[in-house]
Amino acid sequence: MSSYSAPLHEIRFTLHDVLGVEATFRQLGYEDAGRETVDAILEEGARFCESVLAPLNQVGDRHGVGYDADTGSVTTAPGFKEAYAQFTEGGWGGLTAPAEYGGMGMPHALGLSMEEMINSANLAWGNFPLLSHGAQNALLHHGEQWQREVFLTRLVSGEWTGTMCLTEPHCGTDLGLLRTRAEPRADGTYAVTGTKIFITAGEHDLAPNIVHLVLARLPDAPAGSKGISLFIVPKFKVARDGSVGERNALRCGSVEHKMGIHASATCVMNFDGAEGYLVGQPHRGLAAMFTMMNSARIGVGMQGLGLSERALQNALRYARERLQSRSLSGAKFPDKPADPIIVQPDVRRMLLTCKALVEGGRALAYHAGLQFDLAAHGASEQARKDADDLLGFLTPIVKGCLTEWGVECTYHALQCFGGHGYIAEHGMEQLARDARITTLYEGTTGIQALDLMGRKTMQLQGAGLKVFLGMVQRFCEQHAGNAALAEFTGPLAAKAQEWQALTMAIAGRAARDPEEIGAAAYDYLFYSGYVALAYWWARIVAAADASSQPESFKAAKRETARFFYARLLPRTLLHKAAIDSGPGPLLALAAEHFD
């Protein structure tokens, strides 16, 4: 079985030394989020993840979820319910929720650390609270006051869980096609009818009630995406005074059999005139969904990061233990029958790739998380706007890149095990199977790429990119005289300039050819991701040098940064070449002549 030990030292180094969150939290008015409290919460969270969730990871994979076709009920894997009870008792579900609804009111940047650890420990289990979190956000920003009091408080406490019901059999990416309908009734409620698929945690036995947030069309709705409204549709009816009534007219029709996350209940949900309440304005449901999308997408990015971290830990352990062959430059451990495979350059290539992507990705993601806090509590309007622009820009990068890197890292880690990696017993193949969902749900990588290139860069005229480039410039200026950092700041400044020029060039061509955006998007996403990591790796080295960490720690950061600059940053060469080749090579072949 694969093991997991929460990387508290790295998490704290990232939060405190690299991002300096202590000062930021104080400025933003998070008075209860001092360093000691933050560290204590991390320690307690780590304990819960390591001792309660991690041991259930393989159990969940083997048991999956049970489905009873007669009742439509779903049974979670052994131990899941008890773990959820402990999670609720610890107040973890409301870690970042406002105190007025029963939450702990902690910063989102800290919440992401907890998400990372949960995902490392047990991704499938983590999907139950993750979706509740999405529903909380929707109600917090768009619900009426009574809806918040009745539903939000119970989601924050964890008494109930939530879902997001968007997808239908014929519509995923293109929500404009959705058909589920909502008929107004005399009492102000709505009768919701339709079939939703891929509903995570749509049915389960962890909590007595489930709050479905459902996208549906009102009778007078315009066609397409501008005619979609959002509804609360609970499993058991709930009156406005909060009292719980009879079973609502909805049912889980089946659960999907999937490549991975077996213990996550992926449900077909049938609504048959189920009683619901409208959330927010009619026909504005999609806008409400978009509000919470940043948080959900970054949450999935954290899944990629969490799996990568666990995969790396296990590959590293195996590479140190497995004795096989000798180093090409002579035996490194002549007293042993063979050298541990960690002496092999190619094994190091895989381990260092994971290490560079995980540690750089952590800084990237936590920094994005900090923008939630800055956007909500920043001192000036400009500061809040900058944070919001930056968050919008970083969201598809975190989601798109960290999930693809999650697939890559779980791949490398499995590969380090050789044939043993393919055997279920070692648990590495589960990590690879679980990782595979992350590039699909909450918008595929292609959709993230279009969001970054089309919406966040073109439509918003690069507002987020400007903020990011400003950060890079300030950092390079600040360290202009730092000879020890020049090996990074030099190439970084050049790449930042190239990033800007590349963006302008795409924009110029897009004005003439609308296909330019779609043709460039994927490679622009990854180009951006690698340049962003180049920035973070330079900052990580600077932060380590300035810290009181031991010399070996500082050296490890520097060597990993060198590896990143030498062997991963050159991936930008490929992405730039692909972008420069334009839409032609992608579009010339007629669809009917593909085979």
Place this chain on the structure above:
Amino acid sequence: MSSYSAPLHEIRFTLHDVLGVEATFRQLGYEDAGRETVDAILEEGARFCESVLAPLNQVGDRHGVGYDADTGSVTTAPGFKEAYAQFTEGGWGGLTAPAEYGGMGMPHALGLSMEEMINSANLAWGNFPLLSHGAQNALLHHGEQWQREVFLTRLVSGEWTGTMCLTEPHCGTDLGLLRTRAEPRADGTYAVTGTKIFITAGEHDLAPNIVHLVLARLPDAPAGSKGISLFIVPKFKVARDGSVGERNALRCGSVEHKMGIHASATCVMNFDGAEGYLVGQPHRGLAAMFTMMNSARIGVGMQGLGLSERALQNALRYARERLQSRSLSGAKFPDKPADPIIVQPDVRRMLLTCKALVEGGRALAYHAGLQFDLAAHGASEQARKDADDLLGFLTPIVKGCLTEWGVECTYHALQCFGGHGYIAEHGMEQLARDARITTLYEGTTGIQALDLMGRKTMQLQGAGLKVFLGMVQRFCEQHAGNAALAEFTGPLAAKAQEWQALTMAIAGRAARDPEEIGAAAYDYLFYSGYVALAYWWARIVAAADASSQPESFKAAKRETARFFYARLLPRTLLHKAAIDSGPGPLLALAAEHFD
């Protein structure tokens, strides 16, 4: 469920138009391998794969193999036994085996087409005959005459199956560590004792006897890889006169639970003084294993190709059927509720990547297969040596690249399905899980890279590379005046030159630093793979232009080649940058400071 239709048109185009096998087969004395016969065999093989094997692919994944701990017996998935009987009846197991041992004596290049189709149809099933094939080769080249008559003929007929027993729990790559021992007995047989793991088809119910080829140490064996001998150890004892006796002292101890190829029996085999016969010379077992390694490794490369082909077929169908969103340049099918996703540039990027890797990879692999025939039957010693050098050089490229491309193509194809790709029902996730073994067994990708860089390039002083570069040069000269081909031959000639210079540069540095080889190997493997494909894509376009194929077919080849040159060949930029960075960034970090 994913479907499969044998791409006979493409296979024939590759064999006949691109490789011109008809003339080569004639020159080599394959008198029965005229075009009509070849085409008829392909058609019959396609029918068998499509109608018998393909329908069992998902069945096998769901059933896996049964294991009875009381008897140590293994039951294959429903239908597998009947399919094997049909395979044997059709004589497919001996397609390329010499007629004197009951084979059909067909060229290996044709055998590879059949392997491709089997792997597309049902990879897990295909592992049973694949391993028999390996055992056949070992006996053909190293067995005594009576061993060939007794064992080889029954492997060729398919009456019995074979295995290759190499790996032990503590030794995979490094066979020098192996411990299984063989004690000589008075009657000339040997008592073989030890535990072997990861034995494909080690036990099953397809045939009444199984011929294990086992690596073991004689009592007087020197330590390390120079003290290993090869033995025939049948499941039921076989006398020298061919008569079958009692059960031998060996037993399947368990079967592994794996990420994929569930229907392939991966066995732990315990030998407890089992009766065996020495094959070839004492202590020369590893050399005997290497003889058949080219064929087994190219066989696994074909698994990557077969899975890629099937994945692409299904992704293409889905991309044409799935209606979602509109093209960014305006609706392409305004009468439909949305455009099929094949209009999206990013979906095309994924489909074209698969198409370019599959069709280019097919030419690369079949051409490597042709070297078996040329090495055995070439007109002159020089021709046979060139073919052998080229085969040795191409083997790690075919194995390493086609399997990693198999992982990549099944990834892209699944991604084209969005969330539906993750659901077992569609069958795409099975292809991805099955593909994942191919980069691990028969030597991981890292081992292929070391074989190419260390042995095939450095030790043999680039003999195979020289032959390949000669082919490229002749092709470019031949088409020097061909303006329609200049867009490919120009960059190809430049890349070929860079390939040569890069090889020389690595060799120069390796003379000073033995770690250079290991640090460059992985990237050199892929650099070589992409330049090799650049050559094949140029030849594919030339062959299409010169053929009587319809214009739309010629255009499709040209546009796919353009895609390859614009978007895949630039991957060489990354690999070259990684090689140029040398061993430093991989080796500087001390093993104890990795975390």
